[in-house]
Each structure stands twice: as C-alpha cells, then as structure tokens.
Amino acid sequence: MAYRSTDRVKARLSASRQRIVTAALEIMAQHGYAGCSVAAVAERAGIATGSVYSHFPTKADLFAEVFRIASQREVDAVSRAAGLEGTMAARITAVIETFAGRALQSPRLAYALLAEPVDPAVDAERLVFRRAYAHIIAGYVADGIARGELPAQDPDLTATALVGAFAEAMVGPLAAGVAGPDTIPNLIAFAHRALGVSP
C-alpha cells in the first residue's frame, strides 16, 4: 500500500470539481446551455475534456447540479427579499422585483434556467426549480389567507399559476434584452389582483 489519497489531494479534487461547475455556470451566463459542450466547459475550467468524467458520471449529471445551484441562488435571493416584508402585498412586490431584476441582470442565464431547450434530464431539474419558487409563494399565500389579507383560494394553484405568469412575462423581455419600464409594475399589479390583496 504505497498510496492513499491525502487531504491535500482531496482539496485539489474538490477545487477542480468546483471549477468545473463555475465554468459551466459562466458559459451558461454567456452563451446559454447551447454553448455548454463538455469540451468548452473543460477548457474554461483549465482541465482536459476527459477529466470532467472523473467528477461527474455524465454531462446530464453535471448540468443537473449546475441548474440546482443556480436555481437555489435565485430562490434564496427571492426568499430573502420577500422575508423582509410584512404584508402580502409587499412580499409579492419583493418577489417580483427580485426575480425580474435578477433575470434582467443576467438575461442569458435567466433564459437558460427558465425556457431554453435542454436535455430532458436537465429539464427535470428545471421543474424542481419552478416548484421551489411555487413552494415559497404558496407559503406566503397560505399565510396571507390565515391572516385575512387574502380571500380563500388554493395556495398551491395560485402559486404555480403566478410562477408561470412571472416566467412567461419575462421570456419576451429576456429575448429582447430589455423590458419596457412598465413591465415590472404591471406584473406587480397583476399579481396583486390575482392574489386578491385588498387595495
């Protein structure tokens, strides 16, 4: 027994793995999923193509993780922003401003996460992403109903429908690169009506 992997090596491996994920994220933000060949990711990470496969069994596994991380970031940002607010109206405003603001900041990445055609295995991760959003919003809706701020409704359906509404409303602007100045306020007004917040 002349070799057993040591902490230093383990750290290097983990750093390498991290660099792969980061490289994939950067390429997605720049050229979308379409630009993410394994070779391109490896090159940007500064390793050989084949080395990707000592960290991830398949490309789909790599991008499932990439989507998971990127999505979590978005969901966390929205959750954090909305959590600071007290009323339902303020919360949903924060959700939309954060979601839309961040999407417009990184339009290519947002498009990849929301709508770009991807491998079916990766698409599954996208559904998780959308459900995570819906889950947060459903919590707020249930809360709002309990506090009498909102009329009776199915929190899950409302939340799912709102997530769809937000995503669809952003796809056009994301493709164009900019949103009209009223897009976000209009979307907020839509959401307030849909929730039934008292004006």
Place this chain on the structure above:
Amino acid sequence: MAYRSTDRVKARLSASRQRIVTAALEIMAQHGYAGCSVAAVAERAGIATGSVYSHFPTKADLFAEVFRIASQREVDAVSRAAGLEGTMAARITAVIETFAGRALQSPRLAYALLAEPVDPAVDAERLVFRRAYAHIIAGYVADGIARGELPAQDPDLTATALVGAFAEAMVGPLAAGVAGPDTIPNLIAFAHRALGVSP
C-alpha cells in the same frame, strides 16, 4: 419535353405531404416529440425515409409546420368557445375550460406543444403559438376594459401572464396524466381575480 407533372400526380404529392404531417402529429400525440425521428414519421406515413425530403427541406421545417397546424387547432377551438360568450367572466371561463379540457384529452400532445424540449427552430414556433393565445386574450381584455367590466391594465401583459399561468398550471397535471377535480375551477377563479372582473 416528354413529361410534365399532371394534376393527378400533384394530387398524389399533396396527399403524400399531408400524410407525412398527419403521421408526425399522430406520433407526437402518442410518443411526444422525442418519438418523432424522421424514420418513424416516414414509416407511419408509409413512405421511405428519404421521401420526406422531397416535401420538406429539413426536419425542423416539417415540425415547424406540424406545430403551426396543431397550435392553430387549439387556438381556434379556444377562440370559438370564447367567442360564443358575452361577458368577460364567461369568456375567460370558456378559454380555460377549452384549453385545459383539450389538453387533458391529449396530454402527450399538449405536453409536446407546451413544454417538451424540442429543436430550437421548432421552439420558435411554440412562441408563436403562445403569442397567438395571448393575442386573443389581450383582445378580450381590451374589450373588457372598454366596456367597463375590467379595471385599467395593460392588456398585453395581462394576457401574456395568463397564458403563462395556464400553461404552468397544466404542466403538472399533464405529467401526472390527470388533474385534480378542482384544478380547472381554481384556475378560473385565479384568472377572474387577476383580470379584476367584478364578482
């Protein structure tokens, strides 16, 4: 000049083209876009693989047409149903019942039209489909505002957001194969609130 294509031949060609489109639609309804290899379409149409290419320059062109036709069918059905109604509330109810009812009738096809990963060139056609829905709804919304049934709002944004909401609310049920019995009524209630129809 010993040959010039005659009407009978032209009819046969056009019938053949039609059979290709129909075969593609049937396979989509059965196995989704994923099952639609050119070879599979040709076999179902009863012709050789290569013959597809004497009717369509590329697979993407074929499926752009297939999506266009299938989408138009859906949009027409919704438009027809809603057109029979007078009030905004009744119209949007008809839109949702028709859209959701038809989707649940052909879940695999609906999933392919709405959400399945497809070739980017075909994806573009999907956007046209969604915009066509939005356009119809935007007309109703503008009408509703003019008649004082709805509060002031941006008809295009409301319509786009509603289309996203409908699609998102259907994706789960389509994947599961069935919708809970309250999905459609709840979605109708959501849309009524979002539009601001007076109760």
Place this chain on the structure above:
DNA sequence: ACAAGAATTGAACCACTATTCAATCCTTCG
C-alpha cells in the same frame, strides 16, 4: 529513490440520427 497506485490527458471512439444520392420505378407524351 522507487514501486504502487491514483489522477489526468486528449485523441480516438461510438451512438445517434438527420441528410444525401445512385439506382430504380413511374408517369407522360410523341
């Protein structure tokens, strides 16, 4: 220093499927 074994390389491989095309079959018309 050296042997054992792990990590890395990157060019070759492979699977998949859209697309092509030489050969063949049909249709038209003199």
Place this chain on the structure above:
DNA sequence: CGAAGGATTGAATAGTGGTTCAATTCTTGT
C-alpha cells in the same frame, strides 16, 4: 412503344458531441 424526366427508395454518408481508455504524469509511503 420508347425516350425523357420526375418521383421514390433505402442503404450509405456525415456531422455532432458525449464518452472512453491506453498512455502519461503526479502522489504517496517505504
């Protein structure tokens, strides 16, 4: 009928890009 040209065939081709693996380089413990 026979020649001209179009339509059809389906096996071969080709482009793409994920995945593999023999060779090489690097690490570790004696």
